[in-house]
Amino acid sequence: MSVSTAFDKARAEGRAALVGYLPAGFPDVEGGIEIITAMAEAGCDVIEIGLPYSDPVMDGPTIQAAAQQALDGGVRTRDVLRTVEAVAATGVPTLVMTYWNPVERYGVDRFAADLAAAGGAGLITPDITPDYGQAWSAAADAHGLDKVFLVAPSSTDERIELTTSASRGFVYATAVMGVTGAREATSDLAGPLVERTRRFAPDDLPVAVGLGVSNGDQAAAVASYADGVIVGSAFVRCVLDHPGDRPGAVAAVRALAAELADGVRRG
Amino acid sequence: MSTHLHETTPFDADPQGWFGGPVEGFGGKFMPEALMRALDELDSGWQEAKADPGFVAEFDAILRDYANLPSPLYHAERLSERLGVRVLLKREDLNHTGAHKIRNVLGQALLTKRMGKTRVIAETGAGQHGVASATAAAYFGLDCTVYMGAVDTRRQALNVARMQLLGAEVVPVESGSATLKDAINEALRDWVASVETTAYLFGTAAGPHPFPTLVRDLTRGIGDEARAQCLEQYGVLPDAIAACVGGGSNAIGLFTAFLEDQDVAIYGFEAGGDGFETGRHAATIKAGDAGVLHGARTYVLQDEDGQTIESHSISAGLDYPGVGPQHAWLAKSGRASYLPVTDTEAMDAMALLSRTEGIIPAIESAHALAGGLRIAEQLRAEKGPEATLLINLSGRGDKDMGTAMEWFGLGESAGSDEGEQ
Missing domain, CATH: 3.40.50.1100 (Rossmann fold)
Incomplete structure (x- = not known):
């Protein structure tokens, strides 16, 4: 199921959509499914499931730690797809966010087919751009999957046009120049980037903002100008702060999701 | 240059x-x-x-x-005599900071x-x-x-x-x-x-x-200089050239000038670590699969899910689970051959060069030498003593003395062992 249904619904309600991220297999596969399901129940409109990778160059220390814990626990690509299947079954549109090599290794078309069969909506690809992602674009088109590419404050207008025309589902605007992780102040680069992106994006392509958002007030601020608010490290932090305490982790992500869901409705 | x-x-x-x-x-x-x-x-x-x-x-x-360039092309006469072919060393170890x-x-x-x-x-x-x-x-x-x-x-x-x-x-x-x-x-x-x-x-x-x-452009001077020096000093092109390959900068620097010389055989030597069959190595081209690491599609040591596998080599400079993409292409297209050299072979070559020529090579470069010894045998059999083998001595071994002391039992600890006997 494409994430566009969730963005359409949010738009109809006059608000931004809330996109929540957690890597699969963190703290373990079953625990991850339980926590991500709680995130969706408590207000995330779209779920991003991270595929843990050994060399995550776009991630800061928090998500690195989670991915490492998942890999140390033995998580496999098939566990990620199992997580997608369980989460998507609850009805929330579910994307996978992955570095490229695990997809290439699995087989691009096979990955697309298995992701579609699991009920996944598509991929967010932080380390491939449309000009080097033709194989993925072809497989996504063949299997009706969303293709979420990224734009950055450093992107030229030409590259924003290239990226938005190749994206489906939404386009991911990185609010800061930097890696993932909570930041105290929301970025002053995000607003202008969203405005610039809208100029080139097809009318029906939502623009969602990620990197650095960790609380309701920041979510409200971003929601005032973007179609979606993406939160990752703050959810991961909830789980890292409750080692060995599943109910505590679930309660923490529920509380955060509710706060952020309120934020996107205030924005 | x-x-x-x-x-x-x-x-x-x-x-x-x-x-x-x-x-x-x-x-x-x-x-x-x-x-x-x-x-x-x-x-x-x-x-x-x-x-x-x-x-x-x-x-x-x-x-x-x-930087003290161009570096000399040195005829290693004692080593040549021992191997029965003419061995030329490109002396990148003499550059400022000690390497290419x-x-x-x-x-x-x-x-x-x-x-x-x-x-x-x-x-x-x-x-x-x-x-x-x-x-x-x-x-x-x-x-x-x-x-x-x-x-x-x-x-x-x-x-x-x-x-x-x-x-x-x-x-x-x-x-x-x-x-x-x-x-x-x-x-x-x-x-x-x-x-x-x-x-x-x-x-x-x-x-x-x-x-x-x-x-590649910035390091190609190695091969451009070596090719001209070889022609000028000996009137011929080498029959074979050899370099060590981790990421592959010294190797591509040597190879580039010779790529279109079809009679020059090109060899890259990867770190074979404890031995190719042990799985503890950094022989990416020999053992890796095509994948994407650090921004390029190349050969990568990876598991069946595409997670990078840690490499192993006694030489830190070759201890990398990927390799430059041009080397991957030169290997696939057949223009260059890439073979693993074990830690033991490399350390033996380090000692050999030190004792025959008075040159202590970096352990990285010792991989090229060790591989060169193998090629020399083949060359001698095919072409006799007139055969010319050009090896890139990419760096000097001062930085590796800690490893050498441990490997060979040198220095204070070896002295005190002897004293106790």
């Missing part, structure tokens, strides 16, 4: 950075969008710089007056100045590229931060101190396996946040386009 900067070969990348095309070939630019503009600017900046005679002249003058790497960093730092950036970052394994980068930064008055795996900062405290004395900040990297590949990850994370002011001095002919081509 750098007068061949603008020359091309049939084995070059296309404008998108593909060696051998996007379907069957290697390379490309698998990077976050945030870095794409900087990579494009680096690409066009380099195209302009290498076409500018003023830039080329300045680079040449720095190489000559500061000074060519790359001086070129990239000069380009950084030209492009108006004020800070450089670099990754380093054993510290050689870090020391070279800190040296170039000092020379050009640039701020310098070097990322180094925490495991390596402890093993290579002397090189950490050298970098610090040269004015660089050294950041130990604790993430992942805390080695070279994680130092690259951390440098890329820095670069995503600092790209407006900062150039990434990539240490080898790997990574996203244009780095494999940029580093």
Whole structure:
């Protein structure tokens, strides 16, 4: 199921959509499914499931730690797809966010087919751009999957046009120049980037903002100008702060999701 | 020296950075969008710089007056006698800072100045590229931060101190396996946040386009010089050339001038570690599968899910689970052959060169020598004593004395053992 249904619904309600991220297999596969399901129940409109990778160059220390814990626990690509299947079954549109090599290794078309069969909506690809992602674009088109590419404050207008025309589902605007992780102040680069992106994006392509958002007030601020608010490290932090305490982790992500869901409705 | 900067070969990348095309070939630019503009600017900046005679002249003058280039091509007579073929060593160990790497960093730092950036970052394994980068930064008055795996900062405290004395900040990297590949990850994370002011001095002919081509251009002087020296001094081209391959900068630097000489056999020697069959090695071309690591499609040591596998080698400079994409293409296209050399073979070659020629090679370069010994046998059988084998002695072994002391039982501990007998 494409994430566009969730963005359409949010738009109809006059608000931004809330996109929540957690890597699969963190703290373990079953625990991850339980926590991500709680995130969706408590207000995330779209779920991003991270595929843990050994060399995550776009991630800061928090998500690195989670991915490492998942890999140390033995998580496999098939566990990620199992997580997608369980989460998507609850009805929330579910994307996978992955570095490229695990997809290439699995087989691009096979990955697309298995992701579609699991009920996944598509991929967010932080380390491939449309000009080097033709194989993925072809497989996504063949299997009706969303293709979420990224734009950055450093992107030229030409590259924003290239990226938005190749994206489906939404386009991911990185609010800061930097890696993932909570930041105290929301970025002053995000607003202008969203405005610039809208100029080139097809009318029906939502623009969602990620990197650095960790609380309701920041979510409200971003929601005032973007179609979606993406939160990752703050959810991961909830789980890292409750080692060995599943109910505590679930309660923490529920509380955060509710706060952020309120934020996107205030924005 | 750098007068061949603008020359091309049939084995070059296309404008998108593909060696051998996007379907069957290697390379490309698998990077976050945030870095794409900087990579494009680096690409066009380099195209302009290498076409500018003023830039080329300045680079040449720095190489000559500061880095001690061109390096000699040395006829190793005692080794030749022993092996029964003519062995020529390209003496990159005599360069300033002790290895070929000074060519790359001086070129990239000069380009950084030209492009108006004020800070450089670099990754380093054993510290050689870090020391070279800190040296170039000092020379050009640039701020310098070097990322180094925490495991390596402890093993290579002397090189950490050298970098610090040269004015660089050294950041130990604790993430992942805390080695070279994680130092690259951390440098890329820095670069995503600092790209407006900062150039990434990539240490080898790997990574996203244009780095494999940029580093190749800057190191190709090794082969350009060696080819001309060989013709001038001996009136022939070598029958075979050999270099060690980790990421592959010294090897591509040697190979480039000879790619179109069809009668010259080209050999790259990868780190075979404990032995290819043990799985503990860094023989990426021999044992890896095509995949994407650090921005390029190339051969990668990876598991069945595409997670990078840690490599193993006694030589920190070859201990990398990927390889430059042009080497992947030269291997696949058959123009060059890549073979593993074990730790033991390399250390034996280190001792042999030390004792026959009075030259202590870097352990990286000792892999090329060890491989060369194998080729020499073959060459002698085929062509007799007139056969010429050219080996790149990419660096000197001073930095490896700690490893050598442990391996051979040298120094104080060996002396005291003897005293007890």
